[in-house]
Amino acid sequence: MTMTRRFWLAGALALGLGAPAARAETPVLIFAAASLKNAVDEAAAAWSRETGHGAKASYAASNALAKQIEAGAPADLFISADLAWMDAVEKAGSLRPGSRSNLLRNSLVLVAPADSTRRLDLKPGLDLAAALGGGRLAVGNVEAVPAGKYGKAALQALGAWDGVKDRLAQAENVRAALLLVARGEAPLGIVYATDAASDPSVRVVATFPPDSHPPIVYPVALLKDSQNPEAGAFLAYLKSPAARPFFEHQGFTVLGGAGEKF
Known part of the structure; x- marks a missing residue:
């Protein structure tokens, strides 16, 4: 090989010519409800390791x-x-056909700061306004955030809505509502049981009766425009026995999959 040829090859290799260019793999991007953070973070980490x-x-x-x-x-x-927000995305044509299923169930609870001594019985005739004292009730936005909508429905069913509707501290998501209670900025809040379990700074005062609000169901689906070849594999992992402990550890009930109606 001539000296000129050796220099050309050395230069080509330095520039990455003559060999396939290395490309960083794009990770699967999951858009998930705020209440899922702990469980999905754990599941994603485990799937990546495997x-x-x-x-x-x-x-x-x-x-x-x-x-x-x-x-x-x-x-x-x-x-x-x-279900409603997944329905909206599906109606807009943004889901991959056939990929949607129901993944999880949750429950709704009333929480207070961990050092609070408040006790309440969540039954019809509840005087939640009196329990708030001079404070406000932390809750997700009651017109848009699912936890807020469930909370409003539950309070209406128990006859407590009119007494507190003007005394709400509405947050952008359920974890933000939880934080208001954890910091002592609100004496009471409505969150999911899984959120309460994730933060030792709060305690569960009571659980709302399941028939006081629509069933809390978490649907999952692939998005139509996804180009990531691993997205389907990750969805299958979330629905597999391997991922079940991550959800159950946080207090979710794992559902069987497609076709379930509530």
Whole structure:
């Protein structure tokens, strides 16, 4: 080989010519309801360790995520905290046909700061306004955030809504509502049982009767425009026995999958 040829090859290799260019794999991007953070973070980390593929999640209220998806956000997977926002995304034509199923169930609780001595019985005739004292009730936005909508429905069913509707501290998502109580900025709050379990700074005062609000169901689906070849594999992992402990440890009830109606 001539000296000139050796120099040309050395230069080509230095520039990456003559060899396939290395490309970083794009991680699977999950848009997930804020209440799922602990469980999905654990599941994503475990899947990445097992497969070598990346997965990361963006958390917010389901309504905010649904609007981002409809605006063209490049997510691969959507997990909503209620059926209505998944319905909206499906109606907009943004879901991959046949990929939707119901993944989880949750329950709704009333929480107080951990050092609080408040006790309440969540039954018809509840005087929640009196229990608040001079404070406000922390809750997700009652017109948009799923936890807020469930909370409003429960309070209406118990006859307590009119007494507190003007004394709400409405948050952008359920974790933000939880934080208001954890910091002592609100004496009481309505969150999911799984959120309460994730934060030792709060305690559960009582659980809302299941028939006081619509069933809390978390549907999951692939997004139609996803180009990530690993998105389907990650969805299958979330629905597999391997991922079940991550959800159950946080207090979710894992559902059987497609076709379930509530």
